[in-house]
Amino acid sequence: MGKEENQDKNAEAAEAGQKAENTHIPEPQSSVPTGEVAEMRDRLLRLAAEFDNYKKRVAKEMSEAKNFGKAELAAKLIPVIDELELAMENADISTEHGKGMKIVFSNLITALKKEGLSEIEGKSSYDPYLQEIVMTRYSDKPEGEILDTVRKGYKWGGILIRPASVIVSKGQDHAEEGGKETKNKE
Numbered sequence: 590m591g592k593e594e595n596q597d598k599n600a601e602a603a604e605a606g607q608k609a610e611n612t613h614i615p616e617p618q619s620s621v622p623t624g625e626v627a628e629m630r631d632r633l634l635r636l637a638a639e640f641d642n643y644k645k646r647v648a649k650e651m652s653e654a655k656n657f658g659k660a661e662l663a664a665k666l667i668p669v670i671d672e673l674e675l676a677m678e679n680a681d682i683s684t685e686h687g688k689g690m691k692i693v694f695s696n697l698i699t700a701l702k703k704e705g706l707s708e709i710e711g712k713s714s715y716d717p718y719l720q721e722i723v724m725t726r727y728s729d730k731p732e733g734e735i736l737d738t739v740r741k742g743y744k745w746g747g748i749l750i751r752p753a754s755v756i757v758s759k760g761q762d763h764a765e766e767g768g769k770e771t772k773n774k775e
Contacts, residue, residue, distance in 0.1 A: 656705075660745035663706050667743055667751055670697070709742035709753045711735055719744075720753045732760035 673694045680687045698706075709719045715733050723739055730736065735755045742753030 660748040663745045664750045705746045711738040720755045723754045724756045725759045727762035728758040730758040734758045
């Protein structure tokens with residue numbers, strides 16, 4: 590009887606396996622339509638991209654704010670730099686005090702330049718974005734060419750702190766050429 594019982598159990602197991610294969614278990618139904626799921630997914634992706642752009646914008650604004658703060662401090666130091674330059678021009682550099690003043694000035698300028706300070710170069714022609722005209726003179730140089738820099742200008746990175754004050758050529762004096770002036774005929 591042991592063999593028959595085993596065979597009966599095997600037959601029952603086989604029948605149960607066939608029944609399990611034939612039985613269809615339905616997938617759980619979602620209460621949200623597939624179109625709505627796609628729309629929610631799209632909204633989520635857009636929101637994530639928007640947040641990423643927000644983080645980048647805030648980081649850029651923070652960097653600009655730091656740069657403007659540094660430029661503001663440098664603007665307050667520019668008069669000190671001018672006074673030190675004037676003192677060095679009128680001091681005896683061969684004395685200990687003169688040498689010390691030169692070293693202090695050099696260290697200050699080096700530190701500020703490492704952080705982003707730069708002098709505005711006295712270019713050959715006037716640039717209204719970087720220089721201000723304090724005087725014009727007749728000269729043999731073409732009109733608009735810089736003759737002299739009265740006061741240095743400075744920038745911090747791309748930020749103009751103080752424009753350079755310059756003397757600009759008016760061109761040649763026509764009165765000196767025998768009174769020949771050219772007039773526009775209209």
